[in-house]
Amino acid sequence: MIAVGIDSMILIYAGHVPKVGESDQRAKNLRVRSKLLIQDLAEKKATVFLPSIAVSELLVPVPSAQKGLLVAQLSELFVLAPFDLQAAAIAAELWAKHRNLPQDLQYEVRHVLKSDTMIIASARAAGATEFYTTDAKCRNLANLIMVGKDLPSHSENMFRQKEIEDAVGGGEN
Amino acid sequence: MPNETPEPTFVVRFVGENIRPEKVPLRAVSDALSAVQDMASARDPFTMPHVPPEKSIGLLNVTRGSAQYFCVARAPDEAKHNLLQVAAVLSDSNPSQSDVLIGSLSAIDTLSQVARSFKGRVEIVLLNNGNQSLIFTISEGDYKRVSKALLLKGETTVVGKVERVGGVTGMRCLMKLPDRQRVLYCDVKTRALVRRLGQHLYEDIAAKGTAVWLHRSWRLLKFTIQDFSQPRLGDGKKALETLRGAGLNAWDNIADPAAEIEEMRQ
Numbered sequence: 001m002i003a004v005g006i007d008s009m010i011l012i013y014a015g016h017v018p019k020v021g022e023s024d025q026r027a028k029n030l031r032v033r034s035k036l037l038i039q040d041l042a043e044k045k046a047t048v049f050l051p052s053i054a055v056s057e058l059l060v061p062v063p064s065a066q067k068g069l070l071v072a073q074l075s076e077l078f079v080l081a082p083f084d085l086q087a088a089a090i091a092a093e094l095w096a097k098h099r100n101l102p103q104d105l106q107y108e109v110r111h112v113l114k115s116d117t118m119i120i121a122s123a124r125a126a127g128a129t130e131f132y133t134t135d136a137k138c139r140n141l142a143n144l145i146m147v148g149k150d151l152p153s154h155s156e157n158m159f160r161q162k163e164i165e166d167a168v169g170g171g172e173n
Numbered sequence: 174m175p176n177e178t179p180e181p182t183f184v185v186r187f188v189g190e191n192i193r194p195e196k197v198p199l200r201a202v203s204d205a206l207s208a209v210q211d212m213a214s215a216r217d218p219f220t221m222p223h224v225p226p227e228k229s230i231g232l233l234n235v236t237r238g239s240a241q242y243f244c245v246a247r248a249p250d251e252a253k254h255n256l257l258q259v260a261a262v263l264s265d266s267n268p269s270q271s272d273v274l275i276g277s278l279s280a281i282d283t284l285s286q287v288a289r290s291f292k293g294r295v296e297i298v299l300l301n302n303g304n305q306s307l308i309f310t311i312s313e314g315d316y317k318r319v320s321k322a323l324l325l326k327g328e329t330t331v332v333g334k335v336e337r338v339g340g341v342t343g344m345r346c347l348m349k350l351p352d353r354q355r356v357l358y359c360d361v362k363t364r365a366l367v368r369r370l371g372q373h374l375y376e377d378i379a380a381k382g383t384a385v386w387l388h389r390s391w392r393l394l395k396f397t398i399q400d401f402s403q404p405r406l407g408d409g410k411k412a413l414e415t416l417r418g419a420g421l422n423a424w425d426n427i428a429d430p431a432a433e434i435e436e437m438r439q
Binding site: 001003008009011012013014015016017018019027035038039040041042043045046047048049057058059060061062063066067069070072073074075076077078079080081082084085086089090109111112114115116125126127129134 | 325327328329330331332333334350351352377379384386388391402404405406407408409410412413415416417419420421422423424425426427428429430431433434435437438439
């Protein structure tokens with residue numbers, strides 16, 4: 001069984017079609033790679049853990065009337081990993097381990113560290129063995145208790161990659 | 174002399190009012206002897222699937238007239254040492270969370286259940302050159318006494334494959350978890366849930382329920398399934414379209430999602 005956790009940014013980028021024309025090449029690149037990851041995980045029939053804290057982030061701009069519907073759809077597609085007792089213990093351990101990281105790999109903002117710690121711990125407690133994130137510091141943090149992974153840079157399926165690149169370039173989903 | 178009968182190492186003795194060997198269920202004898210063998214070989218069932226042959230226990234002098242079982246250990250000194258360690262843990266009124274206790278917890282549970290089944294107690298007696306010394310006794314309440322400082326109960330989600338469902342004595346489900354050697358024997362809350370689980374044999378599920386963990390290692394000891402689901406991405410492209418239709422497209426109005434998330438986390 002492939003059991004992976006993802007953070008909220010991956011889903012946001014994978015589903016993002018900006019209304020205003022986008023000139024930021026980095027954001028475009030992240031959208032392509034996020035879509036690639038979701039489609040690759042789907043093809044591998046992976047069990048994907050989306051921490052409930054990440055769900056709350058996803059819901060922020062969603063209109064109130066649609067929040068319930070989005071949660072229902074997310075629960076059909078992902079294991080929504082709660083921040084339970086075990087996750088709380090893992091988060092505390094992760095927080096302590098972070099102090100031993102080299103200074104340049106440590107978080108500068110403690111609030112961000114706290115959120116990321118809780119998100120990673122929730123995925124690990126639920127059974128994820130790998131964690132995908134777009135953020136390098138978050139990956140280093142995940143690496144302390146599991147395997148932190150970056151988005152794929154390419155797909156083994158070149159037709160899929162081309163299709164996604166064309167769609168993102170043309171502003172489609 | 175290769176055929177010489179070896180000296181027994183210890184005795185497992187069932188003690189209770191009016192106890193007779195024919196009244197002791199065979200299952201209780203088998204469970205108790207297996208549990209004591211685990212203790213004597215320091216086998217932690219979570220990390221070692223079987224007792225290695227060089228540490229196994231054999232029976233000696235089995236005759237009618239008693240409910241005591243003379244056992245011979247292939248590694249007698251080690252067996253005595255391990256049993257004495259268990260004895261030390263059990264004699265402590267407030268046992269510490271030692272590796273010995275954690276490793277022998279499952280065997281203590283079994284022996285407590287065996288003791289309850291014949292309303293008596295199981296005694297372990299060491300034998301040394303014909304001398305007998307009672308080193309520990311396990312009664313019905315002992316598992317509860319020693320485990321209460323070790324266990325933690327809480328709601329959680331467990332992901333794994335359904336291997337077997339049903340059972341004669343209760344509603345059970347066997348799950349294979351990705352990061353665990355042994356299958357997990359789960360209780361199932363309702364019969365309707367057992368039937369639903371039965372339709373998903375050999376499939377991966379995300380089960381929600383109540384877990385009992387060893388809090389030092391977070392080893393999952395018991396799990397009661399209250400509900401389950403089977404989240405699947407299916408077709409990745411369609412999944413993203415579905416999510417956008419359900420409200421994820423609200424992010425289209427946000428020019429810099431990364432900055433927005435960072436602000437939320439501060």
